[in-house]
Amino acid sequence: MSTRRPSLRGRLLAFLALPMLALLLLNAVITYRIALAYSNHLHDRNLLDDAQSFARMLQTMPRSDQLSPQARFLLEYDPDGHSYFNVESLHHGSVVSNTDFTAIPGARHCLASSPALYSTHLNHQKVRLATVCIANVGEPGDQLVVTVGETYADRRQRAQEILLITIPMMTLLMLCVGALVWLGVNHGLRILQPLTRRLAERNHGLAPISSPDVPREILPLIETIDGLFGRLAEMIALQDRFIADAAHQLRSPLAGISLHVDRALNAGDAATRNDALEHVRRLNQRTARVSGQLLALTRAQTSPTVVEPLALDVLVPEWVAARVPEAIRAGVDLGYQPPAGPARVQGYAPALQEALDNLIDNALRYAGRGATVTVGLSTAADARVELYVEDDGPGVPDAAMPRLGERFYRVAGATASGTGLGLAIAREAVEHIQGSLHYQAALPRGLKVSILLPRLPADPP
Structure with missing residues (x-):
């Protein structure tokens, strides 16, 4: 069962692609927030203009509980029915309205000299209101509180439309950047090919493989490999020297043992045979000592530090x-x-x-x-x-x-x-x-x- 080896190219691409995807999502959120803020700004300005236009129109109209067709068209421009209006007299209460504004006291906004923009809840949904206070021309001392409002649905829709326009462009940009990253990673990894080729062409020898074309990022790895080659070369040299020393030191005792064994086999008397066996014993002791000393020398050279x-x-x-x-x-x-x-x-x-x-x-x-x-x-x-x-x-x-x-x-x-x-x-x-x-x-x-x-x-x- 073969195990799948990790890929350096895959890791680099994944390391770059995941942050890019996160940036794409973050960019989409930021773009939507900016688009929504811009949409709110435009709608607030239009809403305030509508409230002021409606107030000026009321000042030129005769006192009536009904709106003129021009005023109603100005206010009910939203085909989804998400626009609201209310005209309230400080002395007489509600004059005209298309929904219940009793929960929203508009008189407090007349304390300020400038028109007011604020958010509240109306008919169980969040709305944006603009309030303008004007003098009641039909009754001196009275004021009319003109309030115009709209829901946030249209604002969110405009922001979503802007986001949908920018997402394809951002996606295309990310794909182009991803292609450049892919090409860059592949081109960057090509710098390892000369090093791989030098290693593949080396049949024998443990010389260092570092060279001026080795990148700084993998230089510690190459230096570690060179150090390993150096230690391996020392071990091989030590092994060769041990074999040469053993052959040099054991050749004479082994030849002597062979000579005295032949002498003991061919001896005609016990004294000659015993003398030959005594020489064999001494030579065997010498051989054992030489072997032990050689092993001790090798152990001294290779013992762990x-x-x-x-x-x-x-x-x-x-x-x-x-x-x-x-x-x-x-x-x-x-x-x-x-x-x-x-x-x-x-x-x-x-x-x-x-x-x-x-x-x-x-x-x-x-x-x-x-x-x-x-x-x-x-x-x-x-x-x-x-x-x-x-x-x-x-x-x-x-x-x-x-x-x-x-x-x-x-x-x-x-x-x-x-x-x-x-x-x-x-x-x-x-x-x-x-x-x-x-x-x-x-x-x-x-x-x-x-x-x-x-x-x-x-x-x-």
């Missing part, structure tokens, strides 16, 4: 105590020199223990029986912690000092068996946690190997 605060004044004594039985068997006096105060560093405990174990192993192996090996901790003046292994063995010639820590390098004339990987493993493990390894001749004789790590402030008491 997970650092945490470490209290070396607590951990190192435990690590040294675990090697005491081995030192006793080797006839070496293994001791520990504690620091003057807390020794806290930022590091990775397994990597640091791996480095210390290899330094102790080197000291026990090369210092010789009767030697003294001291593991110590001290805090340097430059805010660093020094973890050192010092012995009083034969030491290392000055000419060989620069080569210490090289893979498979052994000092000329060394009699103890070894693989030449111990210091290399220690160096890789220490550098993996941002530390450094240093060598110096011990006084009066021997070798001192130091691990320097940044010191952390001590915890408050």
